[in-house]
Every structure is written in C-alpha cells, then in structure tokens.
Amino acid sequence: MRATRPFTWRHTPGLSAFTAAILVFLYAPLLVLVVYAFNSNRLVTVWTGFSLRWFAVVADNQDIRRAAFNSIVIALVATVASTLIATAGALALERGTLRGGRSVVSAMIALPLIVPEIIVAIMTLIFFSLLGMHNGLFNLMIAHTVFCIPFALLPVQARLRDMGGVLEEAARDLYATEWRLFRRVTFPLLAPAIFAGALMAFVVSLDDFLISLMVSGAGSTTLPVYVYGMMRLGVTPEVNAISTILLLVSLVFVAGALLLGRRKTVDQ
Structure with a gap:
C-alpha cells in the first residue's frame, strides 16, 4: 500500500x-x-x-516642530513610566504571591490590546472630563502611559517565564537580599526584554492618533494629529515627508526591539 x-x-x-x-x-x-x-x-x-525640498520645508515649519516636540516629550514620559510599571507588574505576576486573581489581573492589563482603540480614547476623555482635568499635555502623558503598559509588560513577562526561578533561588540560598538579588541577577537577565518593551512602548506612543486626537487640547497637538489636520486639505508633499520620517523612526525602533529579542533568544 x-x-x-x-x-x-x-x-x-x-x-x-x-x-x-x-x-x-x-x-x-x-x-x-x-x-x-x-x-x-x-x-x-x-x-x-x-x-529634499519638502523635508527642508517640514524642518522650517514651526508648528510641525512644536507638534513633533510634543510627541517626543509625551512618548519619552510614557515610555519611562509604562516600562517601570510594566516591569513591576510582571515581577508581581510571575514572582509574587498572587494566585487566584492572576488571570484576572493579566486580562485587565491586556485590555487595551483587545478593546478597540476608539473606545479606549472615548472612555479616557470621559474619565478626564469627570475629574475636571483639562491639561492636554499632562492628560496625554497619563493616557499614553496606560495604553503603553501592555506593550512594555508582555516581553518582560515572557522573559520571566522563560528564565525560571533557579538562579534566583540559588542567590537566596547564598543569603542575597531581595534588592541585591534584583540588581545582580534578575535585572541583568531582564534587561534585553525591558529595553525591547520600552522601544515598543515608545513607538506606540509616538504613532498614536486616536487617543491623542480625543485627549489633546490647545497647545498639546501631537505630530500624528497635526498630519491629520493637514490631510483634511488634501495630501501634500509635506505630508509625505512627515509620514516618511515617522515611518523611518518607527522602523528603527521596531528593528531595535526585534534585535534585543533575538539577542535574548541567543543568550538562552
């Protein structure tokens, strides 16, 4: 047969x-x-x-420079804050004493990845309105931080699961304090995943449009929102130039995150 x-x-x-x-x-x-x-x-x-005419035009436009500055500042603040929160959250989920509610907490953290971004943007706007918060730049930093946490958390959580707890238990057997254990063992092993998550968070914040459109106020316009305003009058070469710059920046950071992830895999 x-x-x-x-x-x-x-x-x-x-x-x-x-x-x-x-x-x-x-x-x-x-x-x-x-x-x-x-x-x-x-x-x-x-x-x-x-x-290169249109890139020079973009560089000379004061409004574009201001919007780009807002985007970079918001992205940097959101990246640092979300990475710190995500690292602490991943350690709590994977090394903490939380048992029964771990799946619930993980689902709540990953909620921004599941719920459509337009819903997240509308609810964020309603939340700030109820609290009477009308500082556009500060509100954007908070909103972007919350939205970026899952992107920064997932690589760290995956790394913690892969590395196991053998080395940490060995350090405890050698009477290492928890801070010394984290500084000398856990953090060096987590560093590639932390930086990869930070790079992804930065790209997500820099490119975000819907949340920025809903939450931003006067003087806090980000670059994607500014580009949207330009496109309402039609696609122009300046829009192509700005989009190309954003695309290249995103590609650089995403490639960096992938290289860090590959380095982590090779180190294992």
Missing part, C-alpha cells in the same frame, strides 16, 4: 503567489509614499525629479 504523504500547508498550491500579492497590497502604498516624499513637484502624483 502506497504511503500517504503528510499534508503541510507550505506546499499549498498558489500559496507563494497569494502571499506575495498580500505583501504588495500592504506595503506598496508605503513605498509610493516614501518615493513621492522626494519628489520636487508640488503635485503629489506627478514626478519631476529627486529633491
């Missing part, structure tokens, strides 16, 4: 072509946007030659 060859999805007919079509559909618009950011023509879709 002839043996039946086991089915593998990689040998599905047409899978390669279908995958290539999906990738083209997803990334071709990004490529077009980047290419036309270097177009010297004022008309977005008419190519007349290579130029």
Whole structure:
C-alpha cells in the first residue's frame, strides 16, 4: 500500500503567489509614499525629479516642530513610566504571591490590546472630563502611559517565564537580599526584554492618533494629529515627508526591539 504523504500547508498550491500579492497590497502604498516624499513637484502624483525640498520645508515649519516636540516629550514620559510599571507588574505576576486573581489581573492589563482603540480614547476623555482635568499635555502623558503598559509588560513577562526561578533561588540560598538579588541577577537577565518593551512602548506612543486626537487640547497637538489636520486639505508633499520620517523612526525602533529579542533568544 502506497504511503500517504503528510499534508503541510507550505506546499499549498498558489500559496507563494497569494502571499506575495498580500505583501504588495500592504506595503506598496508605503513605498509610493516614501518615493513621492522626494519628489520636487508640488503635485503629489506627478514626478519631476529627486529633491529634499519638502523635508527642508517640514524642518522650517514651526508648528510641525512644536507638534513633533510634543510627541517626543509625551512618548519619552510614557515610555519611562509604562516600562517601570510594566516591569513591576510582571515581577508581581510571575514572582509574587498572587494566585487566584492572576488571570484576572493579566486580562485587565491586556485590555487595551483587545478593546478597540476608539473606545479606549472615548472612555479616557470621559474619565478626564469627570475629574475636571483639562491639561492636554499632562492628560496625554497619563493616557499614553496606560495604553503603553501592555506593550512594555508582555516581553518582560515572557522573559520571566522563560528564565525560571533557579538562579534566583540559588542567590537566596547564598543569603542575597531581595534588592541585591534584583540588581545582580534578575535585572541583568531582564534587561534585553525591558529595553525591547520600552522601544515598543515608545513607538506606540509616538504613532498614536486616536487617543491623542480625543485627549489633546490647545497647545498639546501631537505630530500624528497635526498630519491629520493637514490631510483634511488634501495630501501634500509635506505630508509625505512627515509620514516618511515617522515611518523611518518607527522602523528603527521596531528593528531595535526585534534585535534585543533575538539577542535574548541567543543568550538562552
């Protein structure tokens, strides 16, 4: 009797072509946007030659610089705060005494990843309104911090599960205090995951639009919100230039997070 060859999805007919079509559909618009950011023509879709003109225009625009400064400040504050909270939360979930409620707490922390962002933005706006908080920049820092916590927590929590508790128990057997244990054993092992989570949190905060649109006030406009305001008058070369800069920054930080995660895997 002839043996039946086991089915593998990689040998599905047409899978390669279908995958290539999906990738083209997803990334071709990004490529077009980047290419036309270097177009010297004022008309977005008419190519007349290579130029850095629109990047210079963006750099000279005071409103764009102010919006970019707001985005960077908010992202930095949200990254530091969310990373500290996420690291403490991951340690509490994986090394703490919490038992029955661990799954509930984990689900609550991951809620921003599940709930549509528009709902999170609306509820955040309602929450600040009920408290009478109308400081746009400060409100954005709080909102971005809360939204970024799951992105910073997941890599740290996964790393804690992978490393186990053998080394920490060995340090306790050698009479190490909890602070010395964290400083000399736990933190060095967690550092790649912490930095990877921080990079992801920074990218999420820098690129966020819906929460920033709902919560921001006068003088606290972020760069994605400013770009949205520009696009209401039509797509211009300046929009392409700003979008290209945001895309490149995001790619750099995401690549850094992936490299840190790969380094963690190699170290194991």
